[in-house]
Amino acid sequence: MSETTTATSHAAHNGAPHEPPRRRHWLLRAGWPRAIWMTGAFFLLGFGIVVGLRALLNYEPVVDWHVIIVAAGLTLAPLGFLTGLGAFDYWASYAIGQPTKPDDHSAHGAYSWKDYFRVNTDHKVIGIQYVTTTIFFFLAGGLLAMFVRAELARPQTEFFDTQTYNELFTVHASLMIFLFIIPAFAGLANFVLPLMIGAPDMAFPRLNALSYWLLPIAGVMLLSSFFFPGAGAGWTNYATLSVDQPFGNVFFSMAVQWAGASSIMTALNFLVTIITMRAPGMTFWRMPLLVWANFTTSLLVVIATPFIAGSQFFVLFDKIMHTNFFEPDQGGYVLGYQHIFWFYSHPAVYIMILPGFGIVSEVISTFSRKPIFGYRLMALSLMAILVLGFSVWAHHMFVSGMAHYLRVPMMVTTLLIAIPTGIKVFSWLATLWEGRIHFSAPMLWALGFVSMFVIGGLSGVMLGAVPIDIAVSDTYFIVAHIHYVLLGGSLFTIFAGIYYWFPKMTGRMYDERLAKIHFWLTFLAVNATFFPMHLIGIQGMPRRVATYEDKFANWNLFISISSFVLGASFMIFVYNMIVSWKSGPIAPANPWRGRTIEWLVSSPPPVFNFDEVPQVVGSPYEYGVKGARHAILNGDREGAAELEPARTT
Amino acid sequence: MRRGAVVALISIALVVAAITTSIAYFVDWLPETASEEREGIDLVLWVTVGICLFVFAIVASVSIYAGVKFRVRPDDDSDGPPIHGHTGLEIMWTAVPTVLVTIIAVLSAIVLAENDSAKGKPMRVDVLAQQYAWQFTYPERGGVKATNLYLPIDRSTKLVLGSRDVIHSFWVPEFGQKQDAVPGIVTTIIITPTKIGNYRLICTELCGLGHALMRTRAIVLSQSGFDKWARQQRQGGGGTSTGGQVDAKGLFASTCGGCHTLAKAGTNGMVGPKLDDLSLAPEGVRQQIRRGGGGMPPFEGQLSDSQINALVQYLTGSSQ
Numbered sequence: 001m002s003e004t005t006t007a008t009s010h011a012a013h014n015g016a017p018h019e020p021p022r023r024r025h026w027l028l029r030a031g032w033p034r035a036i037w038m039t040g041a042f043f044l045l046g047f048g049i050v051v052g053l054r055a056l057l058n059y060e061p062v063v064d065w066h067v068i069i070v071a072a073g074l075t076l077a078p079l080g081f082l083t084g085l086g087a088f089d090y091w092a093s094y095a096i097g098q099p100t101k102p103d104d105h106s107a108h109g110a111y112s113w114k115d116y117f118r119v120n121t122d123h124k125v126i127g128i129q130y131v132t133t134t135i136f137f138f139l140a141g142g143l144l145a146m147f148v149r150a151e152l153a154r155p156q157t158e159f160f161d162t163q164t165y166n167e168l169f170t171v172h173a174s175l176m177i178f179l180f181i182i183p184a185f186a187g188l189a190n191f192v193l194p195l196m197i198g199a200p201d202m203a204f205p206r207l208n209a210l211s212y213w214l215l216p217i218a219g220v221m222l223l224s225s226f227f228f229p230g231a232g233a234g235w236t237n238y239a240t241l242s243v244d245q246p247f248g249n250v251f252f253s254m255a256v257q258w259a260g261a262s263s264i265m266t267a268l269n270f271l272v273t274i275i276t277m278r279a280p281g282m283t284f285w286r287m288p289l290l291v292w293a294n295f296t297t298s299l300l301v302v303i304a305t306p307f308i309a310g311s312q313f314f315v316l317f318d319k320i321m322h323t324n325f326f327e328p329d330q331g332g333y334v335l336g337y338q339h340i341f342w343f344y345s346h347p348a349v350y351i352m353i354l355p356g357f358g359i360v361s362e363v364i365s366t367f368s369r370k371p372i373f374g375y376r377l378m379a380l381s382l383m384a385i386l387v388l389g390f391s392v393w394a395h396h397m398f399v400s401g402m403a404h405y406l407r408v409p410m411m412v413t414t415l416l417i418a419i420p421t422g423i424k425v426f427s428w429l430a431t432l433w434e435g436r437i438h439f440s441a442p443m444l445w446a447l448g449f450v451s452m453f454v455i456g457g458l459s460g461v462m463l464g465a466v467p468i469d470i471a472v473s474d475t476y477f478i479v480a481h482i483h484y485v486l487l488g489g490s491l492f493t494i495f496a497g498i499y500y501w502f503p504k505m506t507g508r509m510y511d512e513r514l515a516k517i518h519f520w521l522t523f524l525a526v527n528a529t530f531f532p533m534h535l536i537g538i539q540g541m542p543r544r545v546a547t548y549e550d551k552f553a554n555w556n557l558f559i560s561i562s563s564f565v566l567g568a569s570f571m572i573f574v575y576n577m578i579v580s581w582k583s584g585p586i587a588p589a590n591p592w593r594g595r596t597i598e599w600l601v602s603s604p605p606p607v608f609n610f611d612e613v614p615q616v617v618g619s620p621y622e623y624g625v626k627g628a629r630h631a632i633l634n635g636d637r638e639g640a641a642e643l644e645p646a647r648t649t
Numbered sequence: 650m651r652r653g654a655v656v657a658l659i660s661i662a663l664v665v666a667a668i669t670t671s672i673a674y675f676v677d678w679l680p681e682t683a684s685e686e687r688e689g690i691d692l693v694l695w696v697t698v699g700i701c702l703f704v705f706a707i708v709a710s711v712s713i714y715a716g717v718k719f720r721v722r723p724d725d726d727s728d729g730p731p732i733h734g735h736t737g738l739e740i741m742w743t744a745v746p747t748v749l750v751t752i753i754a755v756l757s758a759i760v761l762a763e764n765d766s767a768k769g770k771p772m773r774v775d776v777l778a779q780q781y782a783w784q785f786t787y788p789e790r791g792g793v794k795a796t797n798l799y800l801p802i803d804r805s806t807k808l809v810l811g812s813r814d815v816i817h818s819f820w821v822p823e824f825g826q827k828q829d830a831v832p833g834i835v836t837t838i839i840i841t842p843t844k845i846g847n848y849r850l851i852c853t854e855l856c857g858l859g860h861a862l863m864r865t866r867a868i869v870l871s872q873s874g875f876d877k878w879a880r881q882q883r884q885g886g887g888g889t890s891t892g893g894q895v896d897a898k899g900l901f902a903s904t905c906g907g908c909h910t911l912a913k914a915g916t917n918g919m920v921g922p923k924l925d926d927l928s929l930a931p932e933g934v935r936q937q938i939r940r941g942g943g944g945m946p947p948f949e950g951q952l953s954d955s956q957i958n959a960l961v962q963y964l965t966g967s968s969q
Binding site (some may be wrong): 060071124156157161162163166233234238241244256285327328329332333334368369370371373374376377387401404407408411412415416418419423424425426427428430432433434435437438439440447448451454455458459461462464465466467468470471473475507535536540542544545546547548549593622623624625633 | 660661678679680687689690693694697698700701703705708709711712715716720721725726727728729730731732733734735738739742743748750753754756757758760761764765786810814815816818820822824825826827828829830831832833834838849851853854856857858859860861862870917919920
């Protein structure tokens with residue numbers, strides 16, 4: 001079937017959603033009631049298996065709650081939830097030989113708010129599900145950070161006992177990394193990437209739905225770890241401290257599995273979508289940089305994420321199955337954990353920033369009204385970061401006691417990454433040069449990102465130099481650095497993306513004035529909060545402590561107050577989003593006069609994106625080129641004939 | 650590019666560089682330098698900071714100039730010139746950072762190699778880290794043990810680190826050098842103190858509930874002062890003693906204070922029981938210190954009999 005006919009047959013479905021031919025009883029139908037009872041049923045199944053096996057094998061005690069919680073509570077019950085919600089229905093029918101319809105679109109699109117709370121195969125609905133869910137976890141993680149700063153406002157212990165405090169910063173970091181930054185990028189790309197490449201949806205819509213629904217599971221698991229103490233070894237969860245933690249550490253280990261599985265599935269989906277579903281004429285060198293960025297990120301995710309899954313399984317097995325991956329007195333190797341962990345977690349740094357690079361490239365080009373400077377080098381530098389990113393993990397371990405000869409090579413590769421990163425920064429600046437710059441909210445966030453990321457990148461160069469790293473590792477200097485790159489970096493790009501595509505996603509405009517206040521408040525508060533951390537870190541304040549020496553008291557009080565302002569600034573964002581989504585002015589199809597394909601369709605886009613497959617005829621960034629077109633859509637072929645031969649590949 | 654733009658760019662860059670450099674230079678943001686290794690680290694730090702400020706000034710000047718100069722009103726819907734790239738510029742901003750990071754890498758590698766090698770034959774000190782206390786053993790001084798790290802000035806010391814339970818990390822900010830103590834393997838660092846003084850020694854790797862309070866002191870003495878201290882320890886039996894007498898309060902603060910709160914000793918550890926609230930019987934206390942239990946590690950063999958006696962006396966005399 002040609003793509004054109006697919007699109008046309010989709011158009012026929014644009015009316016009301018399909019009713020399933022045969023209505024089952026409401027408890028048996030895919031949805032929340034079935035999800036609830038199946039969660040319970042699967043838990044009981046797991047309980048039965050564990051207790052049954054233990055009784056059979058004469059293990060004492062027969063009812064071992066630790067094993068039951070891991071097997072039944074954290075593994076089978078979530079599977080029951082997904083099954084009940086209907087994530088596996090189509091595949092299950094197919095597998096047992098029931099009739100299935102390949103172009104069954106009954107689960108596609110959102111016609112009421114309820115459609116956002118079910119297994120939905122529309123990439124735009126999934127994108128919005130992703131973004132709203134991740135913002136919820138962002139606020140939860142932010143609240144935890146407020147608790148951490150409240151505790152640190154004065155040198156003594158004030159509000160929390162040490163175990164709770166350790167769990168606060170552990171869960172804060174884990175939520176922000178695994179349930180905000182990584183999936184928020186996946187969500188934004190989910191919405192815009194298929195539109196940008198002219199595809200009707202992602203390559204595997206049902207897999208896409210499944211990978212979204214794994215996220216709330218992981219998030220609830222991380223948050224519920226507060227009721228089972230033990231996730232207090234930092235987000236790095238280093239062995240052997242993690243193995244020695246109270247039982248609740250398994251909540252962290254398992255939450256990482258669910259979030260990681262979600263990441264891997266989405267990445268596979270992006271890769272196949274980008275490789276196979278580009279519209280005719282969309283060569284690799286005509287892809288918008290956001291698509292390039294998600295292509296490289298997805299490669300990183302697919303290759304690296306299994307390593308963190310492995311490292312957390314090892315910790316889990318050491319805890320409940322008496323394996324000995326890490327306990328040295330029984331033959332374990334403590335540093336092994338760190339090597340495996342960082343082999344994922346360093347590439348993860350790029351997983352958390354490359355999609356942001358993509359967003360920022362789109363925004364800066366659009367709001368400077370200029371082509372992106374050095375497009376090919378921009379794409380190639382993403383690939384360079386991808387390759388180098390796998391050869392630098394041990395720079396997190398300069399003081400760990402690993403083999404000394406590893407340090408200099410890892411330092412060299414680390415410093416080399418500054419080169420492609422520098423190319424990107426300089427190219428963004430060159431894109432601004434002689435542009436017609438509009439300081440709308442997305443642009444403010446994008447430029448705010450560039451300035452914050454330059455500071456974070458330069459402190460990264462300092463950390464790359466081994467002697468400096470030895471002196472400041474595990475201090476607040478590190479805390480400052482990661483917050484400059486992840487908060488000033490990744491978070492700013494996420495806001496740039498949300499404001500940029502808000503009109504496209506919701507069909508309404510946000511309040512520009514509130515968005516600007518939000519930006520300036522956040523920008524100032526980020527610097528007031530995190531810049532002084534460099535100083536107290538260098539002077540000797542270690543990270544992950546609830547009490548500290550009195551001489552750091554003044555700075556910490558200042559940092560805490562700034563952080564509360566930072567926290568408050570996000571309330572403006574939440575208010576703006578909710579009110580604008582409900583009653584903002586109706587958005588035009590292309591409020592920013594952007595050139596990529598998502599701006600050629602209505603806001604919000606039609607359920608199946610395109611009535612006709614777009615024909616790509618040129619680069620996406622031809623601002624200022626008279627008569628240049630990126631894509632031709634909806635039969636609008638005016639001027640296309642003389643343009644097509646001129647295209648470059 | 651017009652000449653006016655170049656002049657403007659350079660002057661903004663100079664202003665930014667002047668401001669940031671004077672902040673870096675005049676604000677006292679580095680810890681005191683008390684070891685040769687720290688001197689090397691500071692050298693790398695200053696060179697790298699200089700390079701960073703240079704890059705920052707360029708980026709700041711371009712973005713400030715562009716933001717002011719190329720800003721247009723919202724109703725301006727013209728496009729900028731279609732500049733797609735410039736090979737010369739792109740080669741330049743690939744080449745210049747390459748040179749800069751090469752400078753940093755070469756300097757770092759040299760300083761690292763120097764910091765890894767001792768001056769002459771180093772004195773060996775065995776460091777045992779455990780939740781949540783440090784213990785230092787001097788094999789060349791007849792196995793003297795201490796809970797503070799005593800070092801002679803101007804002599805390289807090789808610290809041989811081990812851990813009993815989880816990963817800890819040894820750091821004295823004024824010495825610069827940091828090294829994890831990892832269970833199951835032996836790690837080493839070299840420290841050559843250059844200044845007599847009393848410095849903070851802290852654990853920087855999250856090691857559990859008492860991590861924040863796993864602190865003690867590093868004390869640098871003159872060579873003769875150090876010899877005298879070591880001699881006294883061998884005769885008197887250890888501790889942070891003065892003239893053979895065990896300083897029980899100091900010993901409590903450095904060994905037990907990471908976990909236990911005791912008003913009299915000024916400690917506020919939150920891991921173990923608050924000793925102010927307990928009525929302590931001498932035999933119970935002695936057993937607990939020797940054998941450990943209830944989460945507390947055994948201290949027999951780490952503390953000498955006279956140290957344990959002094960602690961028992963200090964504790965039971967204090968909280969009846």
